[in-house]
Amino acid sequence: MTLHAVLSPAAIAPAVVVTGLHRAYGSRVVIENLNLRIERGEFVVLLGESGCGKTTLLRALAGLDAIDGGRITAPRRPAVVFQEHRLLPWDSLWRNVALGLDASDARQRAATALTEVGLGGRLDDWPRNLSGGQAQRVALARALVQEPELLLLDEPFAALDALTRIRMHDLVRELVAAHRPGVLLVTHDVDEAIALADRILVMREGRIAFEHRMKRNGAAPIGRAELLAELGVGTSHPIPA
Ligand SMILES: Nc1ncnc2c1ncn2[C@@H]1O[C@H](COP(=O)(O)OP(=O)(O)OP(=O)(O)O)[C@@H](O)[C@H]1O
Numbered sequence: 001m002t003l004h005a006v007l008s009p010a011a012i013a014p015a016v017v018v019t020g021l022h023r024a025y026g027s028r029v030v031i032e033n034l035n036l037r038i039e040r041g042e043f044v045v046l047l048g049e050s051g052c053g054k055t056t057l058l059r060a061l062a063g064l065d066a067i068d069g070g071r072i073t074a075p076r077r078p079a080v081v082f083q084e085h086r087l088l089p090w091d092s093l094w095r096n097v098a099l100g101l102d103a104s105d106a107r108q109r110a111a112t113a114l115t116e117v118g119l120g121g122r123l124d125d126w127p128r129n130l131s132g133g134q135a136q137r138v139a140l141a142r143a144l145v146q147e148p149e150l151l152l153l154d155e156p157f158a159a160l161d162a163l164t165r166i167r168m169h170d171l172v173r174e175l176v177a178a179h180r181p182g183v184l185l186v187t188h189d190v191d192e193a194i195a196l197a198d199r200i201l202v203m204r205e206g207r208i209a210f211e212h213r214m215k216r217n218g219a220a221p222i223g224r225a226e227l228l229a230e231l232g233v234g235t236s237h238p239i240p241a
Contacts, residue, residue, distance in 0.1 A: 013075055015040050015150040015182025016061060022069030023056055023206075030056045032206040034070070038182035040149060043173075045185045045193040048203035049232060054186045057203070058152050061184065078150035079143035079181075083158050085135035087127040087142075094123040097142045113141035116178070117171065133164035140172065144179055151176070153185040157192065169195050190224045190231070202230045 015038045023031040030053045038044050048054050059065040061072060062080045087096045097110035107123075114120050117137035127135060136156055143151055153172075157165045173196065176183055187193060193200050194214075200222065202210035210230045212222050 012040050013149075014038060015042070016072065016074040016078070016184075018061070018070065018072050020070035021057070021060065021067060021072065023053075023060060023065075024068055030206050031060070034207060036201075036208065038150065038184060040182050041176070041180035043176055043183045043185070043196055043198045044201060045187060045197035045199070046201050046203060047187065047190065047193055047227070047231060050188075052203045053206045054203055055154060058154050058184065058186055061150070062152050075149050077148075078152050079146050079148035080152040080154065081136070081139045081143050081156045083155045085127070085130075085132075085139040087130075087135060087138055089127050092124050092126060093119065093130075093138055096127065096138060097145050099142065101145060109145055110141070113145040114138070116144070116175065117141045131164075133160050133168060136160065136168060137171070140175065144175060144181075147179065148181050151181040151183045153183065155187055156185075158188070165189075165192070172196070190227050193227065194222065194224060200227065202227075 016036070018034060018036040021031050021034040021036075022029070034057065046054050046057070056065065058080075060067050061074070062078055064080075087093075088099070091099070093114060094107055094110040097113050098106040101109060103109065111120065111123055114123060117140055119134060119137055119141070122130075122134075127138070130138065139156070157168050160168060169192065185192075185196060197214050199214065200210075200212045201208050204210075212227075214222070
């Protein structure tokens with residue numbers, strides 16, 4: 001194989017490919033013939049009104065729920081960060097991060113990951129001593145230490161205050177640029193979507209109803225009013241700046 005072929009983006013497998021995904025609870029169809037492809041290093045944000053199927057899709061991608069039809073092809077098991085940190089209270093921070101690492105250098109790898117999220121000095125500290133933002137940093141470290149090809153983020157910043165959320169946006173952007181997983185972020189926050197996404201998807205009734213690719217060099221090519229309209233929020237409501 002030539003060096004060119006190794007470096008060619010076409011030679012890099014996508015983070016995940018979903019074809020014809022179908023999921024129903026009894027007679028209620030929640031995901032219907034959904035197709036999705038996320039490249040390595042691509043940041044995809046999924047919006048949609050409550051109950052449209054976002055979490056169902058994310059849990060299917062994570063392998064946490066069964067699917068009723070279609071196919072999900074991913075090179076490895078994805079890593080997931082949820083709205084709650086889900087750290088084990090009886091384990092130190094480094095042990096929480098190293099959970100699932102089966103290696104003699106687990107502590108060293110956990111230390112590197114905790115340093116990356118700005119908590120390199122807290123290896124032997126406990127989850128109970130962390131703020132909400134710090135706990136989510138540890139959850140991110142625990143995900144990234146696995147070097148996932150697909151990172152699934154289920155409203156991980158929703159419970160944080162506005163300033164911490166902005167800091168987390170900067171951090172997650174840096175981490176994704178460094179590790180280059182494909183990312184699927186589920187959020188209700190339109191500004192978060194515009195700030196982070198390479199591509200925004202809006203889901204309606206179990207399908208991808210709207211897709212927009214962002215161009216990062218230049219002004220945001222989609223405004224929040226346009227996106228809110230896609231989400232069914234009428235312009236008769238004043239939109240806060
Ligand atoms: N275990 C379940 N059993 C039956 N119905 C379910 C189950 N889980 C989800 N649903 C239904 O599937 C639909 C989609 O739910 P889902 O949680 O994926 O929506 P969502 O878009 O993530 O909503 P939200 O933004 O409120 O979290 C909803 O109508 C929900 O009631």
